[in-house]
Amino acid sequence: MELTDIGVIKELFSRHGFSFSKTLGQNFLINPSVCPKIAEMGGCEKGVGAVEIGTGVGVLTKELAKRCDKVVAVELDERLRPVLEETLSEFDNVKIIFADVLKTDLRHVIKENFEGLDAVVCANLPYYITSPVIMKILEERLPIKSLTVMVQKEAADRICASPATRECGAVSYAVRYYSTPKILFRVNRGSFMPSPNVDSAVIRLDIKSERLLSDDEEKRLFKMIRAGFSQRRKQLVNPLSVALGVDKKMLEEIFEELEIKPTARAEELNLEKYAQLARNKKLFG
Numbered sequence: 001m002e003l004t005d006i007g008v009i010k011e012l013f014s015r016h017g018f019s020f021s022k023t024l025g026q027n028f029l030i031n032p033s034v035c036p037k038i039a040e041m042g043g044c045e046k047g048v049g050a051v052e053i054g055t056g057v058g059v060l061t062k063e064l065a066k067r068c069d070k071v072v073a074v075e076l077d078e079r080l081r082p083v084l085e086e087t088l089s090e091f092d093n094v095k096i097i098f099a100d101v102l103k104t105d106l107r108h109v110i111k112e113n114f115e116g117l118d119a120v121v122c123a124n125l126p127y128y129i130t131s132p133v134i135m136k137i138l139e140e141r142l143p144i145k146s147l148t149v150m151v152q153k154e155a156a157d158r159i160c161a162s163p164a165t166r167e168c169g170a171v172s173y174a175v176r177y178y179s180t181p182k183i184l185f186r187v188n189r190g191s192f193m194p195s196p197n198v199d200s201a202v203i204r205l206d207i208k209s210e211r212l213l214s215d216d217e218e219k220r221l222f223k224m225i226r227a228g229f230s231q232r233r234k235q236l237v238n239p240l241s242v243a244l245g246v247d248k249k250m251l252e253e254i255f256e257e258l259e260i261k262p263t264a265r266a267e268e269l270n271l272e273k274y275a276q277l278a279r280n281k282k283l284f285g
């Protein structure tokens with residue numbers, strides 16, 4: 001069954017009484033060249049287990065299942081159950097969990113299903129939860145090699161932006177801390193049904209195995225970055241002294257010792273400077 005064929009999808013939906021849900025971010029891929037590319041560039045091959053988030057009709061699931069030993073997909077919309085039973089009937093290496101990915105214990109899913117396999121995550125993400133999903137996967141330090149996802153083009157630019165550049169946001173720092181990000185290729189809006197108002201891009205985050213900071217230092221690092229970016233137009237010392245409950249003068253002294261400009265804004269510090277602050281004994285004695 002050709003799941004990128006509009007006629008096939010329409011016939012399938014009318015038979016199962018399915019209609020698209022805008023609130024669930026249901027824009028399904030109909031460009032036949034995209035899913036094989038996501039699967040290949042996402043590291044899907046023998047010896048690998050893939051977690052997918054949001055199956056839709058299973059167009060990407062199929063490409064993952066053809067290449068990987070096993071696929072576990074998490075899909076929120078129960079109405080897709082009978083559709084997927086039909087579209088994925090030829091595969092015996094696919095398991096679908098009908099649940100909200102943000103409430104799913106992915107560590108457990110990987111442990112239970114991918115014993116002896118390397119794990120990757122591949123998905124065409126529902127756009128309304130792009131950042132929460134990426135942050136959940138990174139912060140939980142799941143035992144995966146990479147995360148290859150389709151996101152809106154603007155989100156891709158921000159997620160992959162280098163820290164201490166104009167384009168960066170708090171998410172760019174988290175992404176760089178845990179991984180090495182790369183924009184793989186752009187996908188235009190006409191590749192989806194229904195067509196969204198924006199273009200998309202596929203990005204891959206290669207997960208770093210080494211750790212820069214301890215658990216406590218890591219918590220402080222992200223607390224400072226969140227505080228700084230919540231008021232990114234202000235000089236960093238102001239939101240930081242409030243968030244950490246420390247005297248502004250003392251903070252200015254520490255900035256001087258670390259060679260950070262007293263007037264610096266959140267986006268002017270690179271990751272290493274935030275790490276130095278997170279490790280600072282005067283600040284967190």
Ligand code: SAM
Nearest residue numbers: 027028029054055056075076077100101124126
């Ligand atoms: N992979 C399919 C494709 O490429 O055509 C569908 C991608 S569509 C952009 C996103 C999918 O994520 C939809 O099937 C939607 O129902 C599902 N979804 C939305 N919110 C979700 C959530 N919180 N947890 C799991 N799946 C979700």
